Amino acid sequence: MSERIVVDPITRIEGHLRIEAQMKGNRIEQAYSSGTMVRGIETILKGRDPRDAWAYAQRICGVCTLVHGIASIRAVEDALNYDIPKNAQLIRNLMIGAQYIHDHVMHFYHLHALDWVDVVSALKADPQATAELAQSLSSWPNSSPGYFADTRRRLADFVESGQLGIFANGYWGHPEYKLPPEANLMAVAHYLEALAWQREVVKLHTIFGGKNPHPNFLVGGVASPIDLNSDSAINARRLSQVQDVISRMRQFVDQVYLPDTLAIASFYKEWFKRGEGLGNFLCYGDLPATNMRDRDSFLFPPGVILDRDLSRVHEIDMHDKAQIQEYVAHSWYNYSTGKETGLHPYDGETQLDYTGPEPPFKQLQVEDPYSWIKSPRWRDKAMEVGPLSRVLLLYASGHEPTRELARFALAKLDLPIIALFSTLGRTAARTLESKLLADAMQGWFDDLVSNIKRGDTRTFNEALWDPSTWPETCQGAGFMEAPRGALGHWVVIRNGKIANYQAVVPSTWNAGPRDASGQSGAYEAALQDQHTLVDSSQPLEILRTIHSFDPCIACAVHLADEAGDELIKIQISG
Amino acid sequence: MDTNTKTLGEALRRNGVTRRGFLKFCTATASMMALPPSMVPAIAAALEQARRPSVIWLSFQECTGCTESLSRSHAPSLENLIFDHISLDYHHTLQVASGEAAEAAREAAMHANEGAYLVVVDGSIPLGNPGYSTIAGFSNLQTLEETVAGAVAVIAVGTCASFGGLPKAYPNPTGAVSVSDIVTDKPVINVPGCPPIPMVITGVLAHYLTFGTLPELDHYGRPKAFYGTSIHDRCYRRPFYDKGRFAHTFDDEGARKGWCLYKLGCKGPMTYNACATAKWNQGTSWPVESGHGCIGCAEPDFWDAGGFYNALSVPTGEISRNASYAIAAGVGVGAIAAGINQRTRNKAVRQHAEVTIEDLEKR
Amino acid sequence: MNALKSIPVLVEAPATRDFCYQNTLPLLHEISHALRRLQQEQLPTTIDLNAIPFGPGDEQRLLEFLGRGEVSAHLEALGNSSVWESGYPGIWFIEHRNESGERVAFQMEITTLPAILATHPDDIAESLSSLQKALENPSLGHRIGD
Numbered sequence A: 001m002s003e004r005i006v007v008d009p010i011t012r013i014e015g016h017l018r019i020e021a022q023m024k025g026n027r028i029e030q031a032y033s034s035g036t037m038v039r040g041i042e043t044i045l046k047g048r049d050p051r052d053a054w055a056y057a058q059r060i061c062g063v064c065t066l067v068h069g070i071a072s073i074r075a076v077e078d079a080l081n082y083d084i085p086k087n088a089q090l091i092r093n094l095m096i097g098a099q100y101i102h103d104h105v106m107h108f109y110h111l112h113a114l115d116w117v118d119v120v121s122a123l124k125a126d127p128q129a130t131a132e133l134a135q136s137l138s139s140w141p142n143s144s145p146g147y148f149a150d151t152r153r154r155l156a157d158f159v160e161s162g163q164l165g166i167f168a169n170g171y172w173g174h175p176e177y178k179l180p181p182e183a184n185l186m187a188v189a190h191y192l193e194a195l196a197w198q199r200e201v202v203k204l205h206t207i208f209g210g211k212n213p214h215p216n217f218l219v220g221g222v223a224s225p226i227d228l229n230s231d232s233a234i235n236a237r238r239l240s241q242v243q244d245v246i247s248r249m250r251q252f253v254d255q256v257y258l259p260d261t262l263a264i265a266s267f268y269k270e271w272f273k274r275g276e277g278l279g280n281f282l283c284y285g286d287l288p289a290t291n292m293r294d295r296d297s298f299l300f301p302p303g304v305i306l307d308r309d310l311s312r313v314h315e316i317d318m319h320d321k322a323q324i325q326e327y328v329a330h331s332w333y334n335y336s337t338g339k340e341t342g343l344h345p346y347d348g349e350t351q352l353d354y355t356g357p358e359p360p361f362k363q364l365q366v367e368d369p370y371s372w373i374k375s376p377r378w379r380d381k382a383m384e385v386g387p388l389s390r391v392l393l394l395y396a397s398g399h400e401p402t403r404e405l406a407r408f409a410l411a412k413l414d415l416p417i418i419a420l421f422s423t424l425g426r427t428a429a430r431t432l433e434s435k436l437l438a439d440a441m442q443g444w445f446d447d448l449v450s451n452i453k454r455g456d457t458r459t460f461n462e463a464l465w466d467p468s469t470w471p472e473t474c475q476g477a478g479f480m481e482a483p484r485g486a487l488g489h490w491v492v493i494r495n496g497k498i499a500n501y502q503a504v505v506p507s508t509w510n511a512g513p514r515d516a517s518g519q520s521g522a523y524e525a526a527l528q529d530q531h532t533l534v535d536s537s538q539p540l541e542i543l544r545t546i547h548s549f550d551p552c553i554a555c556a557v558h559l560a561d562e563a564g565d566e567l568i569k570i571q572i573s574g
Numbered sequence B: 001m002d003t004n005t006k007t008l009g010e011a012l013r014r015n016g017v018t019r020r021g022f023l024k025f026c027t028a029t030a031s032m033m034a035l036p037p038s039m040v041p042a043i044a045a046a047l048e049q050a051r052r053p054s055v056i057w058l059s060f061q062e063c064t065g066c067t068e069s070l071s072r073s074h075a076p077s078l079e080n081l082i083f084d085h086i087s088l089d090y091h092h093t094l095q096v097a098s099g100e101a102a103e104a105a106r107e108a109a110m111h112a113n114e115g116a117y118l119v120v121v122d123g124s125i126p127l128g129n130p131g132y133s134t135i136a137g138f139s140n141l142q143t144l145e146e147t148v149a150g151a152v153a154v155i156a157v158g159t160c161a162s163f164g165g166l167p168k169a170y171p172n173p174t175g176a177v178s179v180s181d182i183v184t185d186k187p188v189i190n191v192p193g194c195p196p197i198p199m200v201i202t203g204v205l206a207h208y209l210t211f212g213t214l215p216e217l218d219h220y221g222r223p224k225a226f227y228g229t230s231i232h233d234r235c236y237r238r239p240f241y242d243k244g245r246f247a248h249t250f251d252d253e254g255a256r257k258g259w260c261l262y263k264l265g266c267k268g269p270m271t272y273n274a275c276a277t278a279k280w281n282q283g284t285s286w287p288v289e290s291g292h293g294c295i296g297c298a299e300p301d302f303w304d305a306g307g308f309y310n311a312l313s314v315p316t317g318e319i320s321r322n323a324s325y326a327i328a329a330g331v332g333v334g335a336i337a338a339g340i341n342q343r344t345r346n347k348a349v350r351q352h353a354e355v356t357i358e359d360l361e362k363r
Numbered sequence C: 001m002n003a004l005k006s007i008p009v010l011v012e013a014p015a016t017r018d019f020c021y022q023n024t025l026p027l028l029h030e031i032s033h034a035l036r037r038l039q040q041e042q043l044p045t046t047i048d049l050n051a052i053p054f055g056p057g058d059e060q061r062l063l064e065f066l067g068r069g070e071v072s073a074h075l076e077a078l079g080n081s082s083v084w085e086s087g088y089p090g091i092w093f094i095e096h097r098n099e100s101g102e103r104v105a106f107q108m109e110i111t112t113l114p115a116i117l118a119t120h121p122d123d124i125a126e127s128l129s130s131l132q133k134a135l136e137n138p139s140l141g142h143r144i145g146d
C-alpha cells in the first residue's frame, strides 16, 4: 500500500514550500521538498550601483531582514578591499545579534510552538496549577494565577466567538500532542507575550537602521553617526535605549525562552531520536571581534563536520571550486554544461526552465525536476546548515560556554549528546545559541561604549565611497552566518556597476531537492529518518521536523540569470 | 456573517471594558487612522456596531517583510488585531493549519462570508509562466482570481502588491504585475511601502472595520490620510534644507548635527508616505532620523528611479538661492521638485543615471 | 549601564533651548490660539500629538517647557493612562498606553477638564441602581459593621 501525502502550503514558515511524502504503510519512505516561487533578484541586480545592491538583496527575505543586506555590503567591501571603522563593525554585530534573538524567539513561539502546544487543551487548564508550574520553571514575573486566568478567559471568549481565525483547522486534539493543559496555557500566554516583546527588541534595528523590517545599511560603515552632543545622532539617550533592548533580550531568553524550550522538550523526548537526516554539518563562521578577514576572532567558527564525527572539523574554503557546487538535476533550471553537472558559485548559471506540471496540478513528477531550489553540495555531500551546525562546531572546537550550556540542557532532559542529532536537537540548538548571543551582545555593547569613551566616534570610512576610486574590475565574496545558516553572496564589479551577482543561501542547503546522484537534501533526509504518521490526513509529524529547520523559502529561491550569460571567474581575496 | 459574531461593543463590554476604556480605545483608533480627534464620537458610534470582518491574506511573490511589519504594530497590536478586530482566516505565515486544512479554512471563510470578506495581498503576481509561483498546485493568478471573486474589496499591502515592486524591477524576469493590473472590477486599496508602516496597514483595516467603507484614495489608489504629503514636507530636517545646510558625506559634521540628507541621495521630496510623522517601531526613529536618506520605497518603480545615493534633480549649488527665492514666493523647492516628480514619475529615467530636473522637464 | 554612566558627556537639553526643528514653535502658537478660544468662547481643542512631525528630542523639550501643574490623574482601562495638567493651566496632556505598556495615543487637550475624567451619565445611572440594590440587601448592615 503506497500513498502520496501532499502538504502545500506548508504554513508558519517564510515563503512557499511544498512537501510530498511517499508512504509505506504509515511510515514516510521518501520525502520531496519543493520551493514553489521564483523572483529572479540576481538578474535584477545586474548593471546597478554596487553600493545600492544591499537594498535589492535585502528584499530576498523580510524575516531574516538583515542578513542579505549584511552579506551584500560585505561582498562589495571584500571586492573593494574596503575597511570599516571599529564602531561600524560593533554596530553591525549588535544588529546581527538582535536579528538572531528576535528571529529565534519568534520562530519558537509563533512558527514552531503550535506543533507541540495544543491551544484548545489550554482551555482546560487550572490557572492556579499553571502559576505553580510557571513559578517552578522561572522567575519571570508574569506568573500569577490571575494572569493565567485572564489569558484563559481571553482564549475562551475567542473560541466562543466561533471565528477561530489563524487557529482554525489546527490539528487540535491530535494524539501526538502530549503537554498537560497547564503547560499548554503557559505556552499560549508566552506566545502572546513574545509578540509584545519582539516589538520592543526590534527597536535596536530602528535606532541604527531607521526601521524594521528592512533597516538601512551602508557600504563602508553604518549610516547612523555617533555624536554625544547631537540630538540627531547616536547619543547617550540612544545608547541607553540600546542597553535596555539588550537587557530585555537577555531577560526573555533566560527566563522564558530557555525554560520553555526545556519544559516542552521534556514531554517529547522521542523527538530527540528522529529527524536527523544527513549527519553532515557546515558553517562559514561569523561575528568577528576585529574584522571579517580575521577568522580566528569569529564567535562562530567556520568548518565542516562529517558523519556526526565531532572529533574532526574539516576546513572549508569558499573559493575552492572542488568544494562547493550547485546541482540542478531536479530543479527547474538549465546549465550550459549539462543538467547533470555541478557548478561552483563563481561559475554559477541560472536559466529558468519550468518543466513541472501545468497548474492546477495535484502531484509533482519527482523523477523529473520538481523545485525552484537548487542542490548545493560540499565535496559532493549534502550538508545541513543552521543553529545545530553552529552549536556542533562550537562544541567540537572546544568552546567552553557552549559545552557548559549543552551539558546543562542535556542533564536537565537526561539525554546523551547524541540526542542533538534530531528534530528537537535542532530546536534546542536554536535556543542554546540565542543564550550565547544574548550574552555576547552585552560584550559588543560594552566595547562600543568604551570605544566612544576613548574618543573614537567614527562610523563610516569615506576613502572608497566614490566609484572613481575603484579598479576597473574587481570581485569579492561576502559571507555570514544567518540565523538559518551559512549564507554567501558573490559580486563582480566592472566599471562601477554590478557585472554579476550570485547568492547561495541557508535554506538552499537545507531545502534543496535531490542531486544528480539521487542524494536527498536535508529536509528530505530528516523526514526519511523514522517518521511514522498517526493520521495521514493530519500530518503533524511532518510539520514538526520541517519547522525544526525554520524554513525560509523566499531566500532559497531567488536565483535567476539570463540564458547564455558569459561565465565569470571570480577570485576572492582574504 | 457567522451568527456567533458579536459586535465590537458587545465583545469589549463582555471583556469588562468600561466606558472610559471604550473612549480610550476610540481615541487610539482615531489616532491610528490619522483622523482628527473630532472624529472620536463618530468612531465610537460606528465601532459599537462593528463586527470582526473575515480577512483572507494571500502571499505571492513576496519576502514576508509586510507580515513582519504587521507584527510590529502596537496600536492595535497583532494579538489584539487577531483576537478582537478581524478574523484572520487565512495567512501562510501565521496560521496553524497547513496543506489541505489550510486551504479548507480559506474556502470555508469565503463561503461563510460571501460578498463581505476582505482580501489582503502581499507580493506581486508573475504572469511570465504560471509555474513561477504556485500554492497548493494553483498558480498565483488562479488563486487570486478565485479568492477575489466573492470579496468586498482588496487591500494590496506593500509596494510589490501595489505596484509590482522588486520582482517588477528591470528586467522583470518573471513578468511580475501588481494586484490592480489584474483586479479591475473591485475596489483595490494600495498600501505601498517596502514594507509599509504597520500603523498604515492596521489603519486601513480599522477604517474598513469602523465605517464599513473604504478610505479616500489618491490617484495611485493610496489612502490620502497616510500618503497625502511627501516625506520632505514633514521632515524635521527641512529647515536645514531650506537654509542650504547639507551633510556631504556620511559621518561628517552635517551628518552628525542632523542636517539635510538631500545631497546623499534622499528621495524624501518625491516620496509620499507617513514615515516622518508616524515614524517606525513605536516612534523610535525613521530612516532620515537614523542618518540614511529616504530610498523612496512607497513609490511606483522606485527600484528603477536612479541610485539611492544620487542626489535628486535640483542643481545643488542653486539650492540655497532657490530656497530663499521660493520661500519668498511661498513655495519650497522641495515642493517644486516633488510636484515635477509626481507628474513624471512613471516616465522617470529607468535606472542608474542621475535624474536631473532638465530630464524631468523634457517629458 | 554602568559603562554608560562613565561616559563623560551627558546630553541634557536645556528647556529654554531654541526649538531647533521648527515644529514646536508653531505648535505653541497654535496652543495659545486655542487657549484664547477657550477663554472667550468656551471652546475646547484637542491636538493629536502623534500627528506632529517632531524631530528627535522635540517632544521632550515641549513637555519640559510646559512643565507639570497641580493636577494629575491615573486611569486603568485597557492598560494605563495618565492625565495631567501642564504648568500652564488649561493645557492638559493625555497619554494612553495599552496592556503591554506601549503608547497608543498622546493628546493635548486645551480645556477645563478632559472629557475622559468626567463620569459618563450612563455610568451614573448604573451606579445609582446598583447602590440602591445594595441598600435593599438585608445583610448590608452586618457587612459594614453596623
Ligand code: SF4
Pocket (backbone or CB within 6 Å): B231, B232, B233, B235, B236, B237, B238, B239, B241, B259, B260, B261, B262, B266, B267, B268, B269, B288, B293, B294, B334
Ligand atoms: S531632502 Fe530628505 S533629509 Fe532633506 S529635508 Fe527633505 S526629506 Fe528631509
